[in-house]
Amino acid sequence: MVSRKEVANLAKVSEATVSRVLNNVGSMKEETRQRVIDAAKVLNYAPSALARNFATSKSGSIGVILPYLPKVNMFSTYFFSEILSGIGSMSREFGYDLLLLFRPMDDVLNYYSQLFHTHKVDALIVLGSKEDPIELEALRRLKEEGRHFCLINQHYDGEGFSEVDATHEKGSYEAVTHLIQQGYKDIAFINGPDEYSNSRERSAGYRRALHDHGLEVNESLLFRGNFGRKSGHAVAPLVYARLNEVDALFASNDRMAIGLQQGLREIGIPWNQLPAMIGFDDSDIAELTTPSLSSVKVPFFHMGELAAENLLSRLRQSSLGLQDHFQIQLPTELMIRESSLRTESKEE
Numbered sequence: 001m002v003s004r005k006e007v008a009n010l011a012k013v014s015e016a017t018v019s020r021v022l023n024n025v026g027s028m029k030e031e032t033r034q035r036v037i038d039a040a041k042v043l044n045y046a047p048s049a050l051a052r053n054f055a056t057s058k059s060g061s062i063g064v065i066l067p068y069l070p071k072v073n074m075f076s077t078y079f080f081s082e083i084l085s086g087i088g089s090m091s092r093e094f095g096y097d098l099l100l101l102f103r104p105m106d107d108v109l110n111y112y113s114q115l116f117h118t119h120k121v122d123a124l125i126v127l128g129s130k131e132d133p134i135e136l137e138a139l140r141r142l143k144e145e146g147r148h149f150c151l152i153n154q155h156y157d158g159e160g161f162s163e164v165d166a167t168h169e170k171g172s173y174e175a176v177t178h179l180i181q182q183g184y185k186d187i188a189f190i191n192g193p194d195e196y197s198n199s200r201e202r203s204a205g206y207r208r209a210l211h212d213h214g215l216e217v218n219e220s221l222l223f224r225g226n227f228g229r230k231s232g233h234a235v236a237p238l239v240y241a242r243l244n245e246v247d248a249l250f251a252s253n254d255r256m257a258i259g260l261q262q263g264l265r266e267i268g269i270p271w272n273q274l275p276a277m278i279g280f281d282d283s284d285i286a287e288l289t290t291p292s293l294s295s296v297k298v299p300f301f302h303m304g305e306l307a308a309e310n311l312l313s314r315l316r317q318s319s320l321g322l323q324d325h326f327q328i329q330l331p332t333e334l335m336i337r338e339s340s341l342r343t344e345s346k347e348e
Contacts, residue, residue: 086304236263
């Protein structure tokens with residue numbers, strides 16, 4: 001029997017593209033479609049009934065839920081752009097299109113479930129999910145209905161949702177430990193909102209690192225932001241007012257750290273006199289700041305890839321009566337640069 005791979009080789013396309021063309025799933029160039037059809041005719045290829053039934057029962061689209069953030073260009077935000085790139089890369093391998101959807105301001109309770117009917121998506125990936133009673137109930141409904149969905153960078157204890165996350169607590173612990181090993185003891189912390197599990201986990205890592213090294217948490221050195229650069233900038237005057245108590249800072253993401261750097265420099269602190277600092281995410285801009293920003297690297301692109309791969313693999317298996325959830329946690333890595341290293345200029 002002729003295989004789909006042979007058709008793909010003759011048409012010079014991927015196997016996923018052959019599947020999409022022969023099952024009329026998704027859109028593509030007419031030239032590509034015709035090349036696949038011609039190759040299938042030459043080889044007298046006929047897909048199996050099982051594969052055909054599976055494909056025609058699906059829409060070929062995977063929905064990605066994005067949070068609605070007014071006045072924020074999230075596609076330029078490292079977190080979202082990397083994850084979406086990873087999702088898109090793997091979805092393409094499976095022959096799926098992405099449907100980007102913004103979470104509504106209201107009626108979230110029914111919105112997720114209705115998407116499977118109104119937009120005919122086969123599965124959902126949810127970004128920016130947070131600890132909220134209505135949000136949680138909406139996700140529980142999806143689980144009860146047997147829908148295929150996955151969360152990225154958010155964890156709900158005891159719920160058994162499919163999730164792809166990172167070792168936020170461990171990364172935070174390693175970052176604060178590095179600062180302590182550099183000789184810093186008065187370490188301030190700028191965290192994001194508590195409704196996000198990664199905020200709580202990064203806070204836990206910060207506190208555990210201080211405790212394990214015999215240092216107490218100074219509650220007056222804990223500051224709150226919203227993961228945006230402006231929120232870090234807004235914290236700068238508060239940090240400056242306590243600068244005699246602070247010799248290092250740990251920020252829960254790079255954007256807040258960079259905003260804080262900018263704010264302190266605007267107040268008049270030279271770049272080489274800034275407190276030691278570490279961010280989180282290891283975004284592209286971390287290496288471009290002055291001083292270059294130490295940061296905890298989170299593999300967002302790979303998280304997006306794994307979310308799509310595991311979700312779509314299980315979606316395919318469900319046609320055979322197989323279904324289960326998955327929980328994946330990827331390792332973080334501390335990237336040490338100028339901003340966290342003790343130098344002579346900082347000691348003077």
